[in-house]
Amino acid sequence: MRTTITKDIAAFPNFTNQLLSWANQFREVVLLDSNAYHQKYSSYDVVVAVDAFTSLQTDCTNAFQDLQQYQSQTKDWLFGYLSYDLKNDIEDLHSDNFDGLAFPDLFFFQPKKLFLIKGNQVEIQYLRMCDDEIESDFEEILSTTFIAHHPSSITINQRISKESYLLKVSKMLEHIQRGDIYEANFCMEFYAENTKIDPLEMYHKLNAISEAPFAVYFKNAAHYLLSASPERYLRKEGLKVISQPIKGTAKRSFDLGQDEHFKSDLAQNEKERSENIMIVDLVRNDLSHTATKGSVQVEELCEVYTFKQVHQMISTIVSEVENTTSPVEIIRTTFPMGSMTGAPKISAMQIIEALEETKRGLYSGAVGYFTPSGDFDFNVVIRSILYNAKKEYLSFSVGSAITALAMPENEYEECLLKAKAMFEVLR
8 A cells, every 4th residue: 555665864964854844835744753852652753744645524523433434444544633622522512612723623634645754764655656756755855945934023812811810710729629620721822813924934943942752743724733742642552552641840940950959849749749640540540441451550650751841740551452442442532631631521621611711622632643553642732833824813722730739820820831932932
């Protein structure tokens, strides 16, 4: 079905940037970049997929059923996203808040052209209908240069004022005190209207200041995602399933001693650890729906990882599945990810919907891929800029976990810390 060749790219240090600039001519583009961040679970340094041969685009109604049929029939590489609002396909829920972006709820495509980079080699896989273009495309990529346009500053608006945010978090705390929930992720949107940007330029700037392990450049016609996500949602390797939720954030410092102090404080912070452990319990329960008996294990609990912008507390939960278990069913029974919802999950999502003012859409959803064998890897869409070029609407959202120990003012400051990279890029 595919023709595969391997090329040495050791002599081309800017190959990834050249490849993305070349890829941007196509209607459908996905770049997934690990930014050479050391990870226990990883297949490639960079993956680029372009030009849909087939695709699936739908709203939330029967979305997982449609995706399962598409994935099982295609049995090829598929790239795309799951929006947060697919929750409405899983549970009796609704998304009635304002939506300035108007992205489809689900989109996947089977790429004609695929590039898998590991170290100094790129594996090129083309569908046989276009494999005669491999050599000419490779030469074209090597001759491509990226030209920065240095766009002007963008005026960013805040959907929820600070005063309103503090009031809403207080209402969420009332729900916790009543026992309706014991944790929920509350988010707010920043946006710009009537705005023209160069998405590729914005992605390069965002990636340069973040260098996140699950970075994404995504394009589907006029819909763009520019992501500096540090978080994996779910990965399947053979019969093993891996989830790595993030809960717990601390700022960085240029002073090495102070930076180490911030990291140590995060590791010992009672509130941050309780947030993380609550979500670990939720993920263990989610994975148990498809896991073989006794296979759900916590490999890492509340480990602190360092990124360019922040320190983060991450846990790793794994399980084993039967070889007859559908990959899409593993995703459906764990979606949306616990780190972006709360616990109990359904109650948390209902309260989130009532208090937030923006439809989340792709934010706090997932982007990734399926392999021909049914393995997959998906990130969590956070620390991301979303853009509808046709509507000239730009959006990014940030959030934090609210627990009984939360102080509204501190949660607001955590949101601004998470928004820092996006503000730097846009201003």
